[in-house]
Amino acid sequence: MSFVTQFVTLAGRVVPRRVSAVTYGVIAGLLAVGVQVFFGVKPPPAYGICVACHTRDVIDWLANHLLGTRWEIAPVSLILPLLTTVGMLIGAYAAARRNNERRRVALGGHWRSFVCGILVMNAAIVALGCPTRLLLLSAYGDFLAVLAVGGVIAGILAGTFLLARGIVS
Amino acid sequence: MVPALVTLVMGIILGYLAQRSRICFIGGLRDFVLVRDTELLKGAVAFFITAWLAFSVAGALGLVDWRAPAYAGGNPTQETIVGNDRQTAEPATGGLGVGLPILATAVIAGLGVGLFSTLANGCPTRQHVLAAQGVRDSVFYLGGFYLGVVLYNLVTKPLLALIF
Numbered sequence: 001m002s003f004v005t006q007f008v009t010l011a012g013r014v015v016p017r018r019v020s021a022v023t024y025g026v027i028a029g030l031l032a033v034g035v036q037v038f039f040g041v042k043p044p045p046a047y048g049i050c051v052a053c054h055t056r057d058v059i060d061w062l063a064n065h066l067l068g069t070r071w072e073i074a075p076v077s078l079i080l081p082l083l084t085t086v087g088m089l090i091g092a093y094a095a096a097r098r099n100n101e102r103r104r105v106a107l108g109g110h111w112r113s114f115v116c117g118i119l120v121m122n123a124a125i126v127a128l129g130c131p132t133r134l135l136l137l138s139a140y141g142d143f144l145a146v147l148a149v150g151g152v153i154a155g156i157l158a159g160t161f162l163l164a165r166g167i168v169s
Numbered sequence: 170m171v172p173a174l175v176t177l178v179m180g181i182i183l184g185y186l187a188q189r190s191r192i193c194f195i196g197g198l199r200d201f202v203l204v205r206d207t208e209l210l211k212g213a214v215a216f217f218i219t220a221w222l223a224f225s226v227a228g229a230l231g232l233v234d235w236r237a238p239a240y241a242g243g244n245p246t247q248e249t250i251v252g253n254d255r256q257t258a259e260p261a262t263g264g265l266g267v268g269l270p271i272l273a274t275a276v277i278a279g280l281g282v283g284l285f286s287t288l289a290n291g292c293p294t295r296q297h298v299l300a301a302q303g304v305r306d307s308v309f310y311l312g313g314f315y316l317g318v319v320l321y322n323l324v325t326k327p328l329l330a331l332i333f
Binding site: 007011015016017018019020021022023024025026027028029030031032033034035036037039040041045046048049051052054055056059060063069071072076077079080081082083084085086087088089090091092093094095096099101102103104105106107108109110111112113114115116117118119120121122123124125126127128130131132134135136138139140141144145147148149150151152153154155156157158159160162163164168 | 170171172173174175176177178179180181182183184185186187188189190191192194195197198199202203208209211212213214215216217218219220221222223224227232233271272274275276277278279280281282283284285286287288289290292293294296297298300301302303304305306307309310311312313314315316317318319320321322325326329
């Protein structure tokens with residue numbers, strides 16, 4: 001835990017309290033391309049950030065090694081899976097702790113969130129990745145990802161309509 | 170080994186910044202439609218433009234291999250086939266080269282991602298941040314996320330294999 005404390009202190013000193021969404025977008029974009037170009041996070045291409053696929057790689061890697069299954073894994077994750085999502089949990093936890101935003105909150109939609117998690121994961125794997133990677137792939141020049149982003153936009157509009165009209169509360 | 174460690178560090182940085190910026194690519198469009206708030210939407214656009222420019226610069230410097238290796242085309246006996254990615258293993262910048270069913274699948278699956286992420290109140294990135302922050306709903310979401318991988322392998326993939 002002392003590592004966490006040290007990291008939290010350091011991060012609190014380096015990162016300002018408020019970070020704009022644009023700053024996040026620029027840094028994430030540079031990192032996503034940077035890890036592919038300089039650190040060999042490929043193949044597949046444009047795989048630098050993908051919350052869904054990297055989670056899939058971790059779980060399938062564990063299943064393949066522990067249970068002897070042969071579930072699909074991205075080639076880059078064969079030896080050790082990409083740990084982006086694990087890092088994200090650590091980083092977000094540190095940021096929340098540093099700024100006293102860690103609270104146990106229950107919004108009351110447990111099982112809906114659970115089902116949505118299942119559905120989003122399945123749809124995301126079929127659609128080449130989570131929204132972040134779809135944008136990344138589009139930037140890479142993959143036409144299929146552009147189509148999928150179109151689908152995502154339509155889905156958000158449909159979902160917002162359902163929520164705004166109170167059809168789904 | 171190196172990719173795993175690099176992405177772990179990258180994930181920590183992204184998680185920290187995501188918590189501070191409340192970024193959510195799904196929430197960007199939702200907020201714009203609902204209350205005309207463009208803050209989060211600008212983040213998504215900035216991500217796309219930055220990645221596009223970075224890929225262009227890296228490509229001009231010869232650092233990007235636009236023709237990705239056809240790892241799935243040659244010998245798909247190993248467990249290294251990435252979901253739908255066998256299509257992107259082809260030249261990424263080239264023409265379509267894929268049939269209508271695959272195009273339709275991409276759009277429909279994208280639709281599912283957008284719809285269910287909106288109903289869950291945020292994209293996967295945001296859910297990770299909220300779960301780390303202590304929001305119980307997002308912890309449940311992550312549980313579903315992990316179970317979803319198992320269900321994909323056991324149910325969705327065989328179903329898709331029937332169609333294609």
